[in-house]
Amino acid sequence: MKESKKRVLVGMSGGIDSTATCLMLQEQGYEIVGVTMRVWGDEPQDARELAARMGIEHYVADERVPFKDTIVKNFIDEYRQGRTPNPCVMCNPLFKFRMLIEWADKLGCDWIATGHYSRLEERNGHIYIVAGDDDKKDQSYFLWRLGQDVLRRCIFPLGNYTKQTVRDYLHEKGYEAKSKEGESMEVCFIKGDYRDFLREQCPELDAEVGPGWFVSSEGVKLGQHKGFPYYTIGQRKGLEIALGKPAYVLKINPQKNTVMLGDAGQLRAEYMVAEQDNIVDEDELFACPDLAVRIRYRSRPIPCRVKRLEDGRLLVRFLAEASAIAPGQSAVFYEGRRVLGGAFIASQRGIGLVIEQNKDWK
Incomplete structure (x- = not known):
């Protein structure tokens, strides 16, 4: 198996950011190997076509079953406990970067790279994640669970660029159509409202939880709600209750199926x-x-x-x-x-x- 300090495995979604990542690393002299993790939805045809155009090795890892059994299950379980999950924070260490490391080892790659808008900095023997230069796209928030062993093998080529600069770069490289594509979904497996997703994945949820009560901080019943998993702390819109003044979700009690409402203060x-x-x-x-x-x-x-x-x-x-x-x-x-x-x-x-x-x- 070929091994080289210039051989890097890139997580390829087929989108703007991973395409730019591959091209930038190629320009820097790296030998690129692409892997697309199919975790939800359709065949990754875009990634295949892009890899062929760039002349790089490309593999598809069908991870739909383990992804659903870990990341999606955790997402649903968290809402069932009255919590507000962030699936990207769970996915990065438990799934995405773990799989990239496994594939890198299998394919003889010393490095892994992704299109995250973040940077890395070494200080006092530690590797630190640093916010990307584009404040609107910075993804350092999602990466905090990555361990030092993983970070020491990571490359984030887009950390010093804005999204618009990346689009311009792709346009200059002849990828005009790709440069004009829209943004990807914040949660890759949810196209619309997370409440609809919960109902779709858990048809029994409504019967299991049932309607409950909105209550005040004094415990006074204010009206019925659709079930505690459909609410989150700080929520104001979509409560479907008229109190004559703005109301926010203050607390969620899964045991009692109550949602406490109050004012912003x-x-x-x-x-x-x-x-x-x-x-x-x-x-x-x-x-x-x-x-x-x-x-x-x-x-x-x-x-x-x-x-x-x-x-x-x-x-x-x-x-x-x-x-x-x-x-x-x-x-x-x-x-x-x-x-x-x-x-x-x-x-x-x-x-x-x-x-x-x-x-x-x-």
Whole structure:
């Protein structure tokens, strides 16, 4: 089997970003091998045709069954628990990058590359994910769970470019039609509303959960809802209840099938608890004077402090206004544009006691 430090496996979707990734790496002298993971939907004909045009080896990995059994199942299970999942955060370490590493090893490639709009930086013996130059397309938020062993083999060629620059590049290289294609879906296996997807995949869900009650923070019943899996913290639109004033989802109780509603001010939080973290350097994170956290994709970074609790979870103290803390979403910690680590936002039940136990924390 041929092995070379210039041989790189590229995850090819057939879209704008992976096409540009292949072309850029070819220009830099890499020998490209493409692999397309078929996880949902149609045959990856675009990727095959592009690989043939570029003259590169290409393989298709049919991963539809394991993808559904892991990533899609987790997505559904999270909503069934009243949480708000981000499937890309789950997919990257458990599926996408794991599969790329396996294929790279099988095909004799030292490197793997994707079209993520992110960068990598080596510092103090660690590899850090760094936000891409295009703030609108930056995907560093989705990559926080990748381990050092994976990052040391990654190349992200698009991190220093904007999406428009990438489109212009493809046009200049003779890929005019590709350069004009629209954006891909945020969640690759959902074309419309996630609620319709849940019903399609779980026909029994409505009967299993059934209608429940919207309640106020005082426990007063306000009206019926369609079932707690169809709501998320901070949601305002689509509640289908008239209260005479704007109402937001404050809390979800799967055990009681209740959804608490209130005003925007009640969504604000000074603290949150996070779990299942992946931190590059704990000493650096806990001591960082300029630490900030993003609590959802494309949200503004919020200045914060972090400490480790005795039970292993993280307690995050916000130093600026934070709102709509949604369990299941990711809390990703940054120093400037550099990712220091991340964790999943945990259930905030019992957080009052946690805060009281840590009241001397400065």
